[in-house]
Amino acid sequence: MRDVAIVGIGLSRWGEVWDASLRTLWTEAALAALDDAGIDHVDSITVGSMAPGLFVGQEHLGGLLAGELGMAGVPATRVESACASGGVALRTGFAEIAAGLADIVLATGVEKMTDVSGDDCTAALAAAADAELEVFHGATFPALYAMMARVHMARWGTTREQLAMVAVKNHRHGSLNPHAQFRQQITVKDVLSSAKVADPLNILDCSPITDGAAAVVLADMETARKLAHGRPLIRIAGVGQASDHIALQSRPDMAAIPATTAAAQRAFKMAGKTPADVHVAEVHDCFTIAEIMVLEALGLCPAGEGGRQAESGRTALGGALPVNPSGGLKSKGHPVGATGVAQAVEIVTQLRGAAGKRQVANARVGLTQNMGGTGASTVVHILEVAP
């Protein structure tokens, strides 16, 4: 298996981008990544997107977007694993290079979510839950995560305020990120008094609806060294993916995310590293409780200690293990199919030392964790500055 590096990164505009279509947003991110890498050709394109058919009435994104980029002819494939689609697109590109099918891959993610009403958006997102067992009965994603939160709170004593502190921290980080959708700082009181969505989760516990795209250029190490341009070379040291039943009721312990644990163990094993080696992490905080449970599942803190991580300052910028320095899904925004790739964009930016006011000092190993549904698809990548 060949080693793989990330040699280019790019993001489109993020937020409610009413004047740009899915294809325009995607092309913005793709061009930014190609320009960052300093190349004009790729051997293959992967596109992570959760539900473009429901959001904009467009499937078949591989061919569509290759054509938009003037690259018709290049193999181009859309992959889907709900909100983990971007992470899976990255892993697919990694696998193509590792296997020798390609030397340079453009791995991307995109979601255009604001062309539909809030109701249609809720329904499209709910399609990532179990249609027969959950959605039929009126379940929504905030509701499913709320039920996980209740179990976690009862089991471990996690408090309503500790949930809020995750959002407060991530908004503080996002306030330092010019690319974040919501850059205002918020307080615990703001979170607790915001509109109820699914008890105990309020609107400020939830990540927003976002339009956006992200792209990275992957290359084998020999090619990557030629494209480094004097910058640190960022190697993908480990990759892990795992699945689970998608219905929450089918999970024996509803306060745990075993697919994230399995994906992390695979990634750490491939990288020859442990959680103690991680300097910075971008994790899937689609809801505040998600960041808490994911930190435990990744082994970045002991089981039951997730609620205390933001509270103690450990996961804030300046703490021992900054988590979501970009602002995370909560503040930076969550265009679902793009998120897994955007996490890698942030970690590469951090490992290059180019993150400006949100830079994590001396970061040389970073982790991304991207998941779909209530955790039934999880992808973990471990990136490091190559020697």
Add this chain to the structure above:
Amino acid sequence: MSTLNPARTAREYPARYRLEAARCEACGAVSFPARLVCPACRGRKFAAVTLAPEGKVLTWTVIHVGPPSHKHDVPYALAVIELGGGVRVTCQIADVDPAKVEAGMAVKLEFRRIQQDGEAGVIAYGHKAVPA
């Protein structure tokens, strides 16, 4: 964006109308609804069983912002309920103040209307839990 249609609704009748489940002949695990492969042991032979409707609330939420199919039900309580034999279902809890729901609460599944596709479309029935 309705996901109801007559064929789909009709093929879900056994589980939704009659609580029909399947007991794996190899390991005894009960699957609801019935399926082709036992998730516990990958067995493929099953015997039909009917679930007893009594159970207890494992976890719950009160939904204040509902999906289009349930917009007019808000606020409503949704729960994961464990029935006898460890079978779990996710459904609404009706006939109770949602604020009074709590973990461990004893409930019983009843046959109720779940959603309907507009004025003239399919009306889908199934189970909701009520205090036992």
